[in-house]
Amino acid sequence: MITRRHGRKRICSLLTVVLSTLTVALSGCSSDKTGNSAGNAGAASSATESANAGDTSKLIVGIPQDIDSLDPHHMTGAGTKEVMFNVFEGLVKPDENGNLNPAVASEYTVSEDNKVYTFTLRDGVKFHDGTDVTAEDVKYSLERNAGVDGSEPLISSFSEIESVNIVDDKHIEVVLNKADSELLPQFTVAIIPKANENPETNPIGTGPYKYVSNAPQESLVVTRFDDYWGEKAYIKDVVFKIEANSDAIVLDLEGGSIDMYARIPSAQVAQLSDKFEIYEGTMNLVQALYLNNAVKPFDDVRVRQALCYAIDPQEIMDFVSDGAGTEIGSAMYPAFTKYFLPELNDTYNHDTEKAKALLAEAGYPNGFEFTITVPSNYKQHVDTAQVLVEEFKAIGVTANIQEVEWNTWLSDVYTDKKYESTVVGFDASTVSAGALLARYESTSSKNTFNYSNKDFDEALHKAMETADDAQKTEYYKECERILSKDAANVYIQDLPEYVALNKKFTGYVFYPIYLQDIAKIRPAE
Helix, strand or coil, rough: CCCCCCCCCHHHHHHHHHHHHHHHHHHHECCCCCCCCCHHHHHHHHHHHHEEEEECEEEEEEECCCCCCCCCCCCHHHHHHHHHHHCCCEEEEEECCCCCCEEEEEEEEEECCCEEEECCCCCCCCEECCEEECCHHHHHHHHHHHCCCCCCCCCHHHHHHHEEEEEEEEEEEECCCCCCCCCCHHHCCCCCCCCCCCCCCCCCCCCCEEEEEEEECCCCEEEECCCCCCCCCCEEEEEEECCCCHHHHHHHHHHCCCCEEEECCHHCCCCCCCEEEEEEEEEEEEEEECCCHHHHHHCCCCHHHHHHHCCCHHHHHCCCCHHCCCECCCCCCCCCCCCCCHHHHHCCCCCCCHHHHHHHCCCCCCEEEEEEEEEEEEEEEHHHHHHHHHHCCCCCEEEEEEEEEHHHHHHHHHCCCCCCCCEEEEEEECCCCHHHHHCCCCCCCCCCCCCCCCHHHHHHHHHHHHHHHHHHHHHHHHHHHHHCCCCCCCEEEECCCEEEEEEEEEECCCCCCCCCCHHEEECCC
């Protein structure tokens, strides 16, 4: 076994080069999408701070990207879903411990053959427009995602739904055409009113907050829903403010134009004053250099493996987050404890010579050149890409970074797959290991990587069909082993997450999936 070495001299030399590059790259990003320069933001912030210094009736949360859709069934970005978690709910919803608890439904049962899911609707659940949630609304919401009108299912696993039946006013029965013991997490999908003809412009949910307004590229405003069926939110009004310029985050926090920012880089944490509480957790995502397996040279497993041997995850973590983070060797992060395989971190220990040999064997003895497309609003991913560029030089490979706006990344990379490689983090949209792995299925509409392996597909299908937990766990682990051996992507880490919250508020809670539960935040005593 080759031991990964972290020579201090090499790290310092690498970081000097990367820092110089970053200085040039980031100096061109002096203004954000709202049109405010960092200097103007500081002037406005001073006035805001004076007016709101003791006000705890409103919370202003900085977010790195615009809302891509107000229709919960058409939201794409994890950043949108984490915000709208506060507005919409499904029949079940996750808690901070990773459990799925009844929400719009008060209870549920699953048949022994895992083909029939039956939900009992909770009494007294109202939509934000004041109307009661009915069985018709639930049926409509589920069928809309299942594509019963002949369209592509919005949730791929909902293609297994044979019928959604109203048993009576309080009971909904979902019948599948094949056994699926993993479907429950998908019932976190939002329940919306059947009568609402314009969910994109008039979003109506059942969550603790209701929609007020949205100013594209600027902010989303919500207010507490006082008729919420569950525990009411503490803070009355919440503004999610787009912070497209990552360099302005510290200035805006200190100036008072935002009260909270999640996933703030460690370097910026060090710049904050003691009026902020810093909560430390993990992002619960898989950060990787994701490769388009359908384009040359990444259609060759030897090339993909060479890139895996070329990188040093600890070196990346040292630069990006002062050494914090958790190395990962496949498409699973540590929060899914029983599925996570730490031994896969050693599948490709840093080995420059082995990487060069694989490239030569694949027909690239002198290396090659490719582009890493990175969303510019995520500093951790941009920083990671900068380190990768330097690491790949050691094996004769030239990587060029292309920074793009988030909406461009969504359309070009995620949806249209017009890219060579990208650095981002993929999360589990539901509390399910299958949610991380299902996007690698050959026929999945979410298979951004164009990955295809029949053995993987077979193991995944077996995992989803079996009700035996031990068997399911082993099948998922087999999926991970295949992805690692195949070097489907260059897996790096689960990033650390730092949340900065003004001390006039408290109560921030981490979840094992990518969301922000604003209803739990309250004024500090």
